[in-house]
Amino acid sequence: MPTDAKTILESLATAIMLTDGQYKIIYANTSAEQLFGMSRSKLRSLKLTDLINRHEKNLMENLSRALKANFQGFSASDIAVGIDPSHTISVDMSISQYSGKNKGLIVEIKSINYQQKLSYERQRRTQHLAARDLIRNLAHEIKNPLGGIRGAAQLLEMTFGKAADITDYTKVIIEQSDRLKTLVDNLLGPQRPNPMSLANIHYVVEKVLSLEAMATKDKIRFEKDYDPSLPELMLDVDAMQQTFINIISNAIQALTESNTERPLIKIQTRAVNGMVINGFKYPTSICVSITDNGPGIPESIMPKIFYPMVTSRSKGNGLGLSIAQSIVERHNGTIECESHKGKTTFSVILPIKKDVFKSEEI
Missing domain, CATH: 3.30.450.20 (PAS domain)
Incomplete structure (x- = not known):
């Protein structure tokens, strides 16, 4: 041939x-x-x-x-x-x-399943980008007056600081303004991304796991299945660490809140060939799979888990996966999720090479 x-x-x-x-x-x-x-x-x-x-x-x-x-x-x-x-x-x-x-x-x-997957990815990406832009525009509109509200409260406190009741009120305004500012900053995401540098994906994952292991105090078992032959990638290391922190923290919280017996998080790395990501086929990619044996994600929110402000947890803000998806997309990658009771897997897929082909499937 x-x-x-x-x-x-x-x-x-x-x-x-x-x-x-x-x-x-x-x-x-x-x-x-x-x-x-x-x-x-x-x-x-x-x-x-x-x-x-x-x-x-x-x-x-x-x-x-x-x-x-x-x-x-x-x-x-x-x-x-x-x-x-x-x-x-x-x-x-x-x-x-x-x-x-x-x-x-x-x-x-x-x-047929592959065709359905591509269609779902197109729809999810379009909706994710639209939701992200809407949230960011709204966050900018909220952030602008917040500084003025906080400043006015501080001025009132300086002017009428001797009045105890005024101080109580201004303290609430300042604290809530700071809380909203933190939320808005999370919605906006990183405004000045770090430069990319060659890094080993296992270095990034190991750094996150060392932090999470200390936080969980060995109450959750981490199982590793690495492919040591994987090459280095061009990564924003700090941002990619945040991606894995968000995903693994979600898994830890799901395992903890559900009181899962023998809680386990398994991290696997593999090379995959011919992946189609956002309409382009990459010859070789790295896949980092994070699997937990928790209760699974409710079917009602599965199609929307990467949207901002979507969460099944009472104390969650629904920003972790949205931020993780944005970071991975900046690396030309994607995140996939499969979930049912007893097993949830998030796969972070990052292309290795830049020579890509426009997929005829997209």
């Missing part, structure tokens, strides 16, 4: 496979590896028919005609594929014929 053509196929978010005249898989791209969860060498030991659920009778019949002359190709929707019949995935599949020196099939596969 020409190098340019192979490079293009490897860059696609769509899973592509080629078969020979007996349906044996002779090529599978990176997206096909990810879709089926196996290496291309394993895929090349299989036939296309091995991956298709035997209950898909119409598809199997069409495949039996696929290598005949005048074959025009066909598409099939909501097809169950996978080696294990009890663990299949639903996909859309397009099959066409190629010929020349050899004859075989070109198979294009798109995961």
Whole structure:
């Protein structure tokens, strides 16, 4: 296969496979590896028919005609594929014929779940940006008069300081003004981000874990599963520490408030290939997964957990995940979340390389 053509196929978010005249898989791209969860060498030991659920009778019949002359190709929707019949995935599949020196099939596969995920990410990002801009504009409008209110209270205190009742009132005004200023500053987020520098993601995570371990006094077990081969990234180290503090602190609070037995937080780092983030496909990314065995996030707020001021905790302000998402997006990354009772995982995904491709899925 020409190098340019192979490079293009490897860059696609769509899973592509080629078969020979007996349906044996002779090529599978990176997206096909990810879709089926196996290496291309394993895929090349299989036939296309091995991956298709035997209950898909119409598809199997069409495949039996696929290598005949005048074959025009066909598409099939909501097809169950996978080696294990009890663990299949639903996909859309397009099959066409190629010929020349050899004859075989070109198979294009798109995961329905993947398509839904991309659509959800687009919607979430749009809504997150809109909500963030609205909150920041509102925060600016609140912050401007706060200084004047605090200053007026201080002036009253200086002028009528001898009157005890006036001092009581001005003290409340000043304290509440300072509290609102802190809240507004959190809403606005960092106004002057630190410069990026090369750093190891494990250094950042370890620094946060050392702080959290001291704070929890060994009441929560931290389990680490690191990939030591991961390269350094260009990071705003302080901001990225804040990201992991926000996520891990949320997990600690959820475990503590729910009185979870044997509370555990597991941190795993891995390299992932071909991730599509905010409409761009990156060859390689680093994924830091933070998993707790707590009660899970209520379904009612799951679609909105990255919005400002959204929280399920009575004492939470709903800013931690919104700030974390903003920081990660500044690093061209994203945060994903999966949650059910007994297991909640936040995955911070950060691209390693800058040479990206605009995804045809977006």
